[in-house]
Amino acid sequence: MMHVFHEVSQLCSRNTTERYSTSFSSAIRLLHQDLRQPIYNIYGLVRFADEIVDTFHEHDKATLIKDFRQQTFEAIERGISLNPILHSFQLTVNQYAIDHELIHAFFNSMEMDLERTQYNHKTYNDYIYGSAEVVGLMCLYVFLEGDKVQYEKLKPSARSLGAAFQKVNFLRDVKADYNQLDRTYFPGLDFSNFTERQKREIEEDIQKDFDDAYEGIMQLPSKARFGVYVAYKYYLSLFRKIKRLQPATIMHERVRIPDYHKVMILLRAGVRNQLNIM
Numbered sequence: 001m002m003h004v005f006h007e008v009s010q011l012c013s014r015n016t017t018e019r020y021s022t023s024f025s026s027a028i029r030l031l032h033q034d035l036r037q038p039i040y041n042i043y044g045l046v047r048f049a050d051e052i053v054d055t056f057h058e059h060d061k062a063t064l065i066k067d068f069r070q071q072t073f074e075a076i077e078r079g080i081s082l083n084p085i086l087h088s089f090q091l092t093v094n095q096y097a098i099d100h101e102l103i104h105a106f107f108n109s110m111e112m113d114l115e116r117t118q119y120n121h122k123t124y125n126d127y128i129y130g131s132a133e134v135v136g137l138m139c140l141y142v143f144l145e146g147d148k149v150q151y152e153k154l155k156p157s158a159r160s161l162g163a164a165f166q167k168v169n170f171l172r173d174v175k176a177d178y179n180q181l182d183r184t185y186f187p188g189l190d191f192s193n194f195t196e197r198q199k200r201e202i203e204e205d206i207q208k209d210f211d212d213a214y215e216g217i218m219q220l221p222s223k224a225r226f227g228v229y230v231a232y233k234y235y236l237s238l239f240r241k242i243k244r245l246q247p248a249t250i251m252h253e254r255v256r257i258p259d260y261h262k263v264m265i266l267l268r269a270g271v272r273n274q275l276n277i278m
Contacts, residue, residue: 002177005087006087006088006091008039008084008181008209009084009085009087009088010040010041010088010091011044011084011085012044012084012085013037013040013041013043013044013084013088013099014037014040014044014083016040016043016044016047016048016191017040017043017044017047017083020047021043021047021063023231023234023257023262024043025230026230026262027227027228027230027231027234028043028164028227029227030226030227030230030266031224031226031228032223032224033166033221033224033225035142035143035224035227036100038091038092038142038158039093039139039142040088040095041088041089041091041092042089042092042135042138042139042142044085044086044088044089045072045086045089046135048068048085049065049068049107050079050110051111051112052064052065052068053101053110053111053114054113054181055064056186061114062077062114062274064167065107065110065111065114066111067134068162069107071083071086072086072089072090072103072107072153073100073103075087075090076090076093076094076100077087078090079094079116085266092142092192096111096145096146096147097135097141097142098138098141099141101130102134102137102138105129105132105134105209106131106134106135106174106271107128107130108126108130109126109128109129109130109131110131112126112127112130112185112193116183117181117182117183117184117186118252119186120187120188123187124185124186124187127165127185128162128163128167129159129249131166132162132163132165133159133162133163133166134162135162136158136159136161136162136165137155137158137159138164139158140154140155140158142224143221143223143224143275144204144220144221144227145221150219152219153219154216156212156216157212157214157215157219158194158216158256159211159213159218160208160209160210160213160216161210161213161216161217161228161232163191163209164206164209164210164213164235164239165207165231165235167202167205167209168206168235168238168239169200170185170240171199171250172207172250172254172255173244173252173253173254173255174194174251175250175251175253176254186202191251193253194247194248195247196246196247198247199247203239203242206239207239207261210232210235210236213232214232217229217232226241226269227253229269230265230266230269233265233268233269234257234262234265237257237261237265238257239255240253241255241257242253254273
């Protein structure tokens with residue numbers, strides 16, 4: 001009956017993904033069936049850790065994230081956890097032999113959110129690596145199904161994609177991060193005087209990440225390529241919308257992509273995929 005426990009645990013990770021992110025869950029459903037659940041399992045862990053540091057303000061967040069980290073590695077070592085999110089995560093980590101250093105880097109970044117509100121260039125890069133790039137690398141383990149040569153080849157592009165997504169999130173969430181959480185991720189910026197030039201410099205950096213990521217997406221196995229490409233297009237569309245806005249606008253509202261626009265992105269991506277012109 002152990003398979004029932006596996007199924008129930010992984011259903012929790014899938015439900016977590018679908019409840020928290022319609023965009024990512026839509027993209028995951030476009031992956032080959034073999035790849036979907038492992039990615040849900042990774043996202044469930046990432047989402048819960050992020051939730052601790054971002055929303056559990058009435059609780060001892062430092063203790064919670066420390067315990068969650070410890071329980072994560074205990075689950076991986078034991079091959080089981082009664083926490084369904086951790087149990088499903090360890091299934092994926094152990095099945096695909098995901099490097100534990102990636103998981104440590106992720107939790108390091110989560111802990112940075114508890115104590116740091118200003119970032120210099122080093123801590124900014126460290127944070128993006130741990131909070132986003134390593135998530136892309138964990139997913140890459142799944143997408144390549146053990147092909148270590150291809151993994152080393154595509155690592156830079158996977159990191160660029162994670163970085164692009166995270167930096168777009170930073171711009172999208174400036175209002176909440178700055179006004180509610182008192183966080184400023186972009187180094188050297190005073191968001192009380194956010195200029196067009198500063199915004200453009202950030203956008204040029206993000207565009208380079210998107211460009212570098214695209215090259216790697218096109219080299220992914222067919223089982224993974226379309227789903228990752230659609231996620232890329234979702235975020236690229238959000239980025240382009242942000243680029244059209246004035247700095248003051250993103251300081252006062254959270255930019256979104258309407259559902260009908262997401263449907264159009266999916267349809268266009270589907271046509272390009274059928275024509276093999278992605």
